[in-house]
Amino acid sequence: MKILIMGATSAIAKATARLYAETGAELFLIARNEVRLEELVADLDVRGAKISGHLTLDISKTAGHKKALETVLSSLEKIDLALICHGDLPDQAACENSFKVAQKAINVNGLSTISLLTIFADIFKTQGFGSIAVITSVAGDRGRQPNFVYGASKALVSTYLQGLRGALLPHGVHVIDIKPGLVDSPMTAAFEKGPLWSSPELVAKSIVKGVSKKRLVIYTPGYWRLIMMVVVSIPELIFQRLKF
Amino acid sequence: MILDSWGRYPRTIATVLEPLDGPALRRLLQAHASEGKIIPRGAGRSYGDSALAELVMSSRFLDGFLSLDSENGIIHCGAGVSLDSVLRVVIPKQLFVPVLPGSKFVTVGGAIAADVHGKNHHIAGSFCDHIVGFNLLLSSGEAVYCSETENTELFHASCGGMGLTGIILDAKLKLQSVPGVFINRRSIVSENLASTFEILEDNNTNTYSVAWLDCLAQGESLGRSLIFLGNHASNPNFETRTRRGINVPVTTPSFLLNKYSMGLFNSSYFNLKKLLHKSDTVNYDSYFFPLDNIGNWNRLYGRDGFLQYQFVVPSETALESITEVLKKVSAAGKGSFLSVLKKFGKANKNWLSFPLEGYTLTLDFKREKSLFPLLDKLDEIVLKHSGRLYLAKDARMTESTFKQSYPNWEKFLELKKSIDPENIFGSLQSDRVGLTVENDRKENKGRKKA
Ligand SMILES: Cc1cc2nc3c(=O)[nH]c(=O)nc-3n(C[C@H](O)[C@H](O)[C@H](O)COP(=O)(O)OP(=O)(O)OC[C@H]3O[C@@H](n4cnc5c(N)ncnc54)[C@H](O)[C@@H]3O)c2cc1C
Ligand SMILES: NC(=O)c1ccc[n+]([C@@H]2O[C@H](COP(=O)([O-])OP(=O)(O)OC[C@H]3O[C@@H](n4cnc5c(N)ncnc54)[C@H](OP(=O)(O)O)[C@@H]3O)[C@@H](O)[C@H]2O)c1
Numbered sequence: 001m002k003i004l005i006m007g008a009t010s011a012i013a014k015a016t017a018r019l020y021a022e023t024g025a026e027l028f029l030i031a032r033n034e035v036r037l038e039e040l041v042a043d044l045d046v047r048g049a050k051i052s053g054h055l056t057l058d059i060s061k062t063a064g065h066k067k068a069l070e071t072v073l074s075s076l077e078k079i080d081l082a083l084i085c086h087g088d089l090p091d092q093a094a095c096e097n098s099f100k101v102a103q104k105a106i107n108v109n110g111l112s113t114i115s116l117l118t119i120f121a122d123i124f125k126t127q128g129f130g131s132i133a134v135i136t137s138v139a140g141d142r143g144r145q146p147n148f149v150y151g152a153s154k155a156l157v158s159t160y161l162q163g164l165r166g167a168l169l170p171h172g173v174h175v176i177d178i179k180p181g182l183v184d185s186p187m188t189a190a191f192e193k194g195p196l197w198s199s200p201e202l203v204a205k206s207i208v209k210g211v212s213k214k215r216l217v218i219y220t221p222g223y224w225r226l227i228m229m230v231v232v233s234i235p236e237l238i239f240q241r242l243k244f
Numbered sequence: 245m246i247l248d249s250w251g252r253y254p255r256t257i258a259t260v261l262e263p264l265d266g267p268a269l270r271r272l273l274q275a276h277a278s279e280g281k282i283i284p285r286g287a288g289r290s291y292g293d294s295a296l297a298e299l300v301m302s303s304r305f306l307d308g309f310l311s312l313d314s315e316n317g318i319i320h321c322g323a324g325v326s327l328d329s330v331l332r333v334v335i336p337k338q339l340f341v342p343v344l345p346g347s348k349f350v351t352v353g354g355a356i357a358a359d360v361h362g363k364n365h366h367i368a369g370s371f372c373d374h375i376v377g378f379n380l381l382l383s384s385g386e387a388v389y390c391s392e393t394e395n396t397e398l399f400h401a402s403c404g405g406m407g408l409t410g411i412i413l414d415a416k417l418k419l420q421s422v423p424g425v426f427i428n429r430r431s432i433v434s435e436n437l438a439s440t441f442e443i444l445e446d447n448n449t450n451t452y453s454v455a456w457l458d459c460l461a462q463g464e465s466l467g468r469s470l471i472f473l474g475n476h477a478s479n480p481n482f483e484t485r486t487r488r489g490i491n492v493p494v495t496t497p498s499f500l501l502n503k504y505s506m507g508l509f510n511s512s513y514f515n516l517k518k519l520l521h522k523s524d525t526v527n528y529d530s531y532f533f534p535l536d537n538i539g540n541w542n543r544l545y546g547r548d549g550f551l552q553y554q555f556v557v558p559s560e561t562a563l564e565s566i567t568e569v570l571k572k573v574s575a576a577g578k579g580s581f582l583s584v585l586k587k588f589g590k591a592n593k594n595w596l597s598f599p600l601e602g603y604t605l606t607l608d609f610k611r612e613k614s615l616f617p618l619l620d621k622l623d624e625i626v627l628k629h630s631g632r633l634y635l636a637k638d639a640r641m642t643e644s645t646f647k648q649s650y651p652n653w654e655k656f657l658e659l660k661k662s663i664d665p666e667n668i669f670g671s672l673q674s675d676r677v678g679l680t681v682e683n684d685r686k687e688n689k690g691r692k693k694a
Pocket of ligand 2 (some may be wrong): 007008009011013031032033057058059060061085086087088089107135136137138160179180181182183184185186187188200205
């Protein structure tokens with residue numbers, strides 16, 4: 001299996017890449033931090049992956065996307081799975097105080113992803129097969145007071161994926177939206193953890209399963225589908241007063 | 245956050261730092277050194293307080309492999325890599341980890357820092373006897389490579405050094421080639437302690453051996469046990485697929501585990517096994533890690549947690565001292581859910597390593613007030629027979645017990661003063677046993693105390 005991972009050094013991406021490595025997959029990795037990317041390359045190699053290439057890239061700079069993907073294609077040739085994992089959880093208060101902060105988060109989570117998806121769509125249409133997988137978040141299902149800028153940026157991508165899925169269907173391309181709940185990763189290092197939290201390794205397992213079963217939207221762990229069903233069904237009149 | 249280790253006692257408030265790589269670790273070390281003692285931490289599978297301090301430096305994200313040289317059987321990995329991950333990677337190459345403790349979830353860093361032992365100590369020694377070398381980050385921020393030949397003193401102090409010399413960043417482990425990863429297991433029933441010893445001695449050419457004691461048995465059958473011998477099966481099977489376990493999702497009320505339920509467990513287990521076939525071939529997972537199959541089994545002991553009491557006594561008086569211990573435990577009416585007896589081979593050169601030639605017994609006790617005086621009495625027996633307690637399991641031994649039984653403590657302290665004069669590294673345990681308080685008082689008045 002030939003796999004491209006964007007934001008490969010994220011905890012969830014790393015755990016997912018390790019599962020694929022055990023199966024002997026061929027990987028191309030793109031991430032921002034060079035030291036950690038090099039370390040990950042060595043790690044996945046030991047775990048059984050074939051690393052066909054890696055690249056450091058600030059994914060928020062969309063101007064570099066085209067060239068990066070040309071490099072990817074020149075070594076992978078075809079892509080069975082493109083997985084987008086990078087993301088940024090901004091401070092909500094800071095976002096409310098400054099549009100610049102909000103813009104940055106919306107750009108990283110939302111626009112940069114859409115730029116990648118535009119190029120992926122082209123590649124996958126041409127090859128006529130494969131899966132495009134994007135990690136969004138349950139936070140995109142409803143705008144909540146503690147993180148609605150993050151939520152909005154993820155909702156942007158989820159909505160986009162809904163349309164893209166249909167557009168790529170006739171071309172035999174599968175699009176999966178992955179919505180994790182609360183995951184104990186570097187992104188959430190500052191949070192107190194409780195019983196609803198899960199590990200990147202657990203999320204990784206459901207990503208691999210979701211991709212192989214060609215699921216369209218997954219919540220991970222699965223109970224988040226229920227939780228979000230409840231959250232979404234609360235009438236706006238009441239919801240506006242909720243602080244969670 | 246509130247933090248504890250496997251025994252869930254003691255509990256402390258700690259700031260847990262989770263650096264993503266070496267440079268970040270150095271930055272965090274520098275930034276936090278003045279806030280209190282820092283202790284490295286792996287998977288937190290030690291039982292007591294050796295991985296607890298005000299500040300905890302977790303190796304959670306130092307979990308990558310650096311290289312695998314399958315020809316020479318050497319794996320180089322980050323300190324946070326679990327033995328489970330190592331096994332998964334090396335088994336397909338027909339290699340195996342030469343020393344395995346009873347849980348595969350421990351990290352390589354933790355296994356070095358406690359110089360852990362397995363069921364084959366009498367043949368293979370302990371974990372660090374198979375360590376080629378490691379990079380250790382000192383309190384100064386400098387990283388040094390330690391091995392049998394480079395920085396030798398630091399190597400022998402850090403192997404079994406409970407994280408007090410610095411933070412192990414990555415390590416090279418020498419693997420073992422094996423005919424296969426299935427284990428031929430033979431179970432033998434012994435009717436009392438003397439026969440348990442005899443059987444273990446008579447079978448000491450078997451690679452692995454361990455005895456599960458029914459520690460509630462009294463009188464004639466005191467020390468009766470089930471002995472499991474193991475050898476690698478010659479069937480060349482190198483499968484890593486493991487069983488799916490069950491999980492204890494919540495902490496159960498501790499009254500579920502009392503002397504009666506444990507008695508029931510111990511004797512029904514004993515009788516059940518007695519009826520079972522005597523030889524079988526099992527996957528390495530079931531042989532080495534039976535407990536890992538029940539996720540979070542430590543929750544069965546309830547909110548108050550539990551203590552594991554593990555000691556070793558020299559061979560010459562082992563029968564006598566272990567009889568004495570079992571009698572005390574039995575007289576006190578305290579049950580131990582698990583009581584495991586193993587034979588140890590010769591001690592190695594590491595300064596604070598636990599194993600010495602003799603026998604080691606492990607007992608689990610629910611934490612309750614009346615337990616502590618009993619354990620103090622057991623300490624006396626162990627000391628009287630020139631034995632000692634395992635730091636990786638300990639949550640309560642006194643400074644004097646420690647210093648009487650670990651003769652290299654002075655040498656260790658001297659080195660510690662030279663490489664970490666301000667006691668930047670220290671744990672609740674090291675304070676308690678007197679490895680970090682003393683010079684703290686003299687030289688380091690300015691630092692914030694808990
Ligand atoms: C079910 C079970 C069975 C067990 N069976 C055995 C057994 O058979 N034999 C045996 O010997 N032990 C056994 N143990 C104990 C266990 O092997 C040791 O406590 C081991 O040290 C735990 O490793 P850890 O990664 O969880 O370390 P932690 O518990 O996190 O830390 C233990 C010690 O190692 C130090 N440490 C951790 N990482 C580093 C690092 N990177 N650099 C420097 N110091 C570090 C810590 O400071 C601490 O002092 C068992 C434990 C369990 C839960
Ligand atoms: N953790 C959760 O609770 C949770 C919940 C729902 C969804 N998610 C989503 O899951 C995905 C993975 O997150 P994680 O939990 O694994 O956290 P993580 O380890 O912090 O991963 C986030 C990754 O995004 C990368 N990144 C951010 N901005 C980037 C940029 N401009 N260019 C390149 N890379 C960039 C980061 O790179 P650096 O390492 O270089 O900073 C980091 O590797 C994210 O999309 C996140 O939004 C997480």
